[in-house]
Amino acid sequence: MSLASSVSATAFNAIPIIDLSQANGSNDQRKALALQIQKACIDVGFFYIENHGIPQPIIINILSAIQAYFALPLETKMKLHHKTTPNFKGYSPLLDANIDPAAGTQGDLHEGFELGWERLDSNADSKRKNDGVMTGSNLWPDEPAGFREAMLGYYHAAIAVGEVLFPLFALALELPERYFDDKTKNSAAIMRTIHYPPQNNPKDVGIGAHTDFECFTILYQQSNVQALQVLNADKKWINAPPIDGTLVINIGDQLARWTNDVFKSTVHRAINVPGVERYSIPLFFGTDYDVDIQPIPSCVSTERPAKYEAITAGEYVKQRLEAMYNH
Ligand SMILES: O=C(O)CCC(=O)C(=O)O
Numbered sequence: 001m002s003l004a005s006s007v008s009a010t011a012f013n014a015i016p017i018i019d020l021s022q023a024n025g026s027n028d029q030r031k032a033l034a035l036q037i038q039k040a041c042i043d044v045g046f047f048y049i050e051n052h053g054i055p056q057p058i059i060i061n062i063l064s065a066i067q068a069y070f071a072l073p074l075e076t077k078m079k080l081h082h083k084t085t086p087n088f089k090g091y092s093p094l095l096d097a098n099i100d101p102a103a104g105t106q107g108d109l110h111e112g113f114e115l116g117w118e119r120l121d122s123n124a125d126s127k128r129k130n131d132g133v134m135t136g137s138n139l140w141p142d143e144p145a146g147f148r149e150a151m152l153g154y155y156h157a158a159i160a161v162g163e164v165l166f167p168l169f170a171l172a173l174e175l176p177e178r179y180f181d182d183k184t185k186n187s188a189a190i191m192r193t194i195h196y197p198p199q200n201n202p203k204d205v206g207i208g209a210h211t212d213f214e215c216f217t218i219l220y221q222q223s224n225v226q227a228l229q230v231l232n233a234d235k236k237w238i239n240a241p242p243i244d245g246t247l248v249i250n251i252g253d254q255l256a257r258w259t260n261d262v263f264k265s266t267v268h269r270a271i272n273v274p275g276v277e278r279y280s281i282p283l284f285f286g287t288d289y290d291v292d293i294q295p296i297p298s299c300v301s302t303e304r305p306a307k308y309e310a311i312t313a314g315e316y317v318k319q320r321l322e323a324m325y326n327h
């Protein structure tokens with residue numbers, strides 16, 4: 001059966017957990033893993049990964065760094081407002097973003113700090129060559145001490161997870177395992193750290209219903225607070241609670257475009273609860289920004305013609321980010 005005819009219309013009720021410990025195992029082990037990923041991407045568009053390899057101290061470090069950062073006075077944080085950069089790097093205050101303007105809310109009830117690729121051992125001006133329309137350096141606050149190291153420490157560990165996943169996605173798409181290698185030499189990878197204040201008004205949303213923009217998202221969510229929800233084909237919100245020791249992976253629109261929607265970029269939102277703070281850290285992982293997103297031939301058929309025009313990954317992300325902040 002070709003991938004183009006494997007599209008699922010069944011509504012999921014649970015999000016699978018996939019164990020990555022065999023990701024660098026034998027051919028057979030990698031293929032078996034890719035099949036689990038294929039099923040999760042066709043049926044749900046979301047899955048948890050366990051044994052992802054990010055050491056716990058790196059997670060603890062970034063969590064305490066972002067808690068200290070978001071606790072700074074608003075005036076201090078506003079000095080690094082993302083509108084002072086060409087491409088959304090830096091701080092965004094509460095309600096600055098509105099990812100679902102049609103919902104008629106006052107905006108998304110979270111503040112964020114966003115960064116892109118940067119080597120830990122170089123200065124903040126280091127840029128990469130292929131960022132095209134998405135070029136631009138990161139901004140770094142003077143405090144808290146160790147913030148840059150904590151952020152980049154986690155960032156590079158999460159990128160390593162993305163680099164393990166891309167070949168598995170290629171196998172899941174019945175492509176050569178190294179298919180994405182020449183398209184991910186300078187992989188686009190925007191990371192956001194998000195602080196959701198306690199939500200006391202039932203009308204508030206932490207982040208409105210949306211799909212992500214890149215190929216896939218690697219999401220750390222703080223323990224013990226249920227907020228993330230994923231929309232199934234029956235329009236029912238399914239909870240995606242934090243599960244200790246796991247990360248959430250979800251397909252974004254770029255991979256949906258590569259696969260002509262055979263892999264689902266599933267709508268999700270986060271609704272925080274009264275009385276508690278919540279922190280989450282999505283890293284949006286994509287191909288190089290200058291790569292043209294063209295549907296993979298096995299995902300196109302006479303019954304399932306190509307749905308999307310080709311566009312470069314960078315143009316696509318920029319359009320989506322502009323729409324999110326210029327509501
Ligand atoms: O905070 C979360 O759990 C989800 C965040 C999210 O969906 C996003 O930033 O795209």
Ligand SMILES: [Fe+2]
Nearest residue numbers: 210211212268
């Ligand atoms: Fe998202």
